[in-house]
Amino acid sequence: MRHRRNKLLLFALTIPVWLFIYLPVAWLIISSISTRAELLSTPIHWIPQNPTLKNYIDILTPGTATSEVAKTFTITVRNSLLVASSVTVISLLVGSLAAYALSRIRVRFRSGVLIGIMGTRMIPEVSLVIPLYIIAVKVGLYNTPSVLILTYLSFALPFAIWLLVSFFDTIPIELEDAARIDGASHLRTLFAVILPISLPGLVSTALFIFLTAWDEFFFALLFTSTVAAKTVPVAIAEFAGRYVVDVGGMMAGGVIAAIPPVLLSLLFSRYIVSGLTAGAVKG
Amino acid sequence: MKVPFRWISILVILSFVLAACAPAATPAPVKTEAPAPAETQAPAPVKTEAPAPAKTEAPAPVETQPPAEKVTIRVLSMEQAGPTTEEMNSIVDEFNKEHPNVTVLIDYVSYDALHDKITTAMASTPPAYDVFLVDDIWYAEFADKGYLLDATSRITQEMRKGIFEAAWEIPTVGEKVYGMPWLLDQKYFFYNTKILADAGFSAPPKTWEELIEQSKVIKEKGLVEFPIVWSWGQYEAAICDWVTLLYGNGGTIVDEAGKPAFNNEIGVKTLEWMVQSIDDGITNPASISYVEEDVRNVFSQGKAAFASNWNYMFDLVNFQPDQSQVTGQVNMALMPAFAGGGVESATIDGSMGFSVAATSAHPDQAWAYVEYLTSQAVQEKYSEHMLPIWEVSFEGASGEKLANMSDVTKVTVPMFKEQFPFSHVRPKVPFYPEASKALQLALQEALTKLKTPQQALDDAAAKWLQLMK
């Protein structure tokens, strides 16, 4: 009996948490399928009486009357996918090489390098942006997805190295000793032994980087002004024009922008937890 | 372990597929979309290749460059710059057709990003853009920094005479003209005829005092809770509404010597009036966080009897039933002024201009485009969403044609002519963005009662004086 009451009490405690998580999201989604008239109605229409997919249709199959932002939104989604996945792949490749060396090969200044890498997290984005901008223009990368890929590496790569080192550190050294005795090179050990074992670590690292790159707004805002390079966060901000703000479009854009990261994280949810733990082990 | 591996392979493969697709995506729907800026800058189409990560990124397709004299002009504009982007694009197409040796490429950013985009574009030589859309309040700053091509000698007599004289104030700093005016806009006074009639008034207020009287009646009758809504949020929008009130009270921002005058008796009284209107429940208190679009939202739902906003609002609130609950009930009137202010009306000039970058490699071709864009013929052809800058377009037969274009222009065209003489530009000072922020702070401090209006304005004036040094 008492046990039962406890269970009930516990569940009751979760209710505010459920509401806290889902109410704002629900309102985002409801707003995205409401007409402007319903959005502006008082008392508020919690359930739209005339739900409409117009905002989504405008974005996915733009007609002539749709705004410029809605029309080009899918292109920005593609840019974001390109940028985020390129950053992820490059960080994993370059990062796992470095992390392997730091974790396995006796490198001098190991702790110095690691602290230096952690130190890059303290640098605010604003202090990088102007020199990066000037370089980007000089080498003709301004306004291209490449400039974003490069600049995102400034935070993605150190992060990848940090996480991967802590994953590699947990792998028993005996495993690769066997491989080393067989005469395998470091490179082969890394690819044949270490990486397959630390797949969960790779996945969670990839996930974190993808999410951060997808989320990034500041660099994208300043470095891109053509449709060919703009990313989703910039596009969402642009639903607010000088005069008209397309609230419905903005909400629909928000939902679409949230789908890839949310879906990926849900699919790989257990790797998120392991990634967080691994990051935590290192302190 | 197998399942995640499959997933990661999919991810990796996907990313490469996407990378491969990317250049194809580039020139997608917008015809005038540009590849990379590198190609535009020099006749030699050598593409500087990116370092390491370049392998995921195929270089943008290099355009086949015909004869060497063909030049590319890059234009930075914004969404909602009067004409729609389709119209802007077709102007570009027409220009490109008429000028086989010039290719104009146009990009659109949001207004909020435009200033910073121009500043950053000028950080390199040649600049990332040859032509840009410049807001009225940026001209002094950009001219001072040497961003803008001095176009004084390029302005013909015909232009001088044909275009509204007041419009020339926009691109003019000191004695020099730095571009062509564009998107003549000002704040108008909007009122809801139904609410006014229900309250027993047959005419809109001519003075702000009268507006308070009418508002009190409207409030008493319970027609709306807050009769007027403003855009007093911490944006330039707050300055626009404040300038309207200040000049309507006979005040000015700066005196003849260029020193701040907004903290004199008139300035303080004006700000006190703003604070009082919130205290009395006449101004919607949320105005302190609002921009123009919030004003439209409130007004379009019949939750306000009066509003001050740009030209764009009229069509949307009076003729678009999917945007508004008050269609057919809205009218525009001359912006009221204060009874003792000694002026009939006053409003804010919110126009913009098109200018050429001083460091552009092809100033002549760039200017040719600006001239084309602002020419009488093009302006009249594309006047559906923006009134022409040419005064002659408002006269005689072409004026009639302009006014009779639609139900919207029947009201807005005469209204524009009536209101424009009372339109005030903000001071042309190179430090305007910073001065404006100081003023926004002062207004907000007074409106949120952190400081008295006198104290807040004195502090802003002190800041202004400091910036003048």
Next chain:
Amino acid sequence: MSLSRRENLIGLLFILPAMIVILGVTLQPVVSTFYLSFFDASLSKLTENVFIGFENYLNLLGDKVFWVTIQRTIYFTLVSVGLELLLGLGIAQLIHSRPFGWRFLRISLIIPWAVPTIVNGTMWRWIYNADYGALNGLLYQLGLIDHYVAWLTQPRTAMNLVILADVWHSVPFIALILQAALATLPVELEEAAAVDGANAWQRFALIRLPMLRSAVLVALVIRTVEAFRVFDIIYVITNGGPAFGTTTISFLTYLETFSFGHVGRGAALSFLISLFTLVMAIIYIRFLYRPEERAL
């Protein structure tokens, strides 16, 4: 000897690509920004940058606005990280007790965290809207307010609401870290304590919490550094208003650099931010980090 030298060489070779990228996109910009902070610099190529020594720094340190902004940023950081830690701990503990639906709840936590910051800001700005927002609608219909409140019009309220939006986004992150840490804790100690008559609260405060220290440390360091540099969410929700009430140090840097064109001053500001975050990280590690407790 020669083997270890070879090893070292190979090691360096492995690190080289990463180093090149990091040096190129981080170190070089940082150094040139640092250099710029000693100049009266603008973005324009047309005006010469003038060397002014420490004037940018001295001006900032003597400027009331700077200190008020720092205070505001510290307020934002303390309150949001504090709330996140408190709520995060509560939620982690709750999930750890395995109430009905706990698995689903844990997965759901990922959603707010995965929603892009810009979307988050946009969503909350719309929720807070004084005339049409869901917050007013909800509170009004629940009878908690008798007329709509203009939420974002008082500096302190606006700041707290921005914090709420940030908390919504970041609590899950902390809750997930702590929950993962809780799951690895040995239960024997607590069982023994229970036998000795310690109540649930005592067990939590005296046994469980100290064991969570390193997980808490990580969460704190990461979140503090992030919160101290908050920009996106403020840009979207309040644009620094009302009356600069939500202008944090990063937002001020953005204004100085891009809106006002004081590149040198902006560079100095961004260096002071780095310094502040570094100091905070050191303080945390000094007080919370015990090297002997490396594993969770």
